[in-house]
Amino acid sequence: MGLLKGIDPILTADLLWVLRAMGHGDRLAIVDCNFPAAQVAKSTVTGKDPIILTVPLPQAVSAICELLPLDYFEESSVFYMAPQDGVAMPPEGNAVIDELKSAIATVSSPDVSIAPVERFQFYEEAKKCFAIVQTLERRPYGNAILVKGVIGPDGKDLKPN
Template sequence: MGLLKKIPPILTPDLLHVLRSMGHGDKLCVCDCNFPAAEVASKTTSKKHIILSGVDLPQALDSICDLLPLDFFEERQVGYMSPQEGVELPKEGQEVLDLMKESIHKHSPKAKVEPIERFSFYDEARTCFAVVQTLERRPYGNAILTKGCIGPDGNDLVP
């Protein structure tokens, strides 16, 4: 496998193909190692289940968001899994969410990153274009990104 300049090396050829194949409004689920990724991916548009070995959620999002424009024509650009009502988010879960937001905002500072209740998250993930599974072990390390457009300046198109 050869590397390319300015392309994060953790992004596999299959993942680069998925990112390039996605259109405006398509969604990408980036999930942890405990997520039912194979089952969910079997319901997605492309049926793609990509595994990023040795990569945690913040690393994956940092590399993906370096290339993927987010959809600022939607109210929410990124959704993340949150516990169902009555369940408290564990300390490690809050840690991964804070790092996730940091990775996303590094590339798209204006992105709205909002919670999606756990079971609603599973339903929305099944409508995604593809699933990218990381080896993230902290709980609730799951996000759905909505692909946007690249503006004339080469950045996210923000209305």
């Protein structure tokens, strides 16, 4: 595998193809190692096997968001898996979600809206995604969906006025 200047080496050729092939409004699921990625990936737009990244969720999201514009025209452009009603988020889950939010704020913008999606609904939303990226994240609820936005004429994320 060859490296490219300015592109994080964890971003594989398959993932770069997916990011380039996605259009405005398409969604990308980035999931933990316990997520049923192979099964869910069959229902995605590409229908291909999940792309495997051997890093934790926050590192994967950070590298992906260096290239992928987020959709600032949506109420939320990042979603994370949350427990179903009556189940408390474990401390490790809170930690991974806090790191996800920090990664998004660092590489995108602090005004990106990040919203929870109940666990079983998250599985259904992941099936509608363009593709699945599976990480080596082992903490519970280490799953996110990113909504692709638009790159404006100036080469930056397009935002509403």
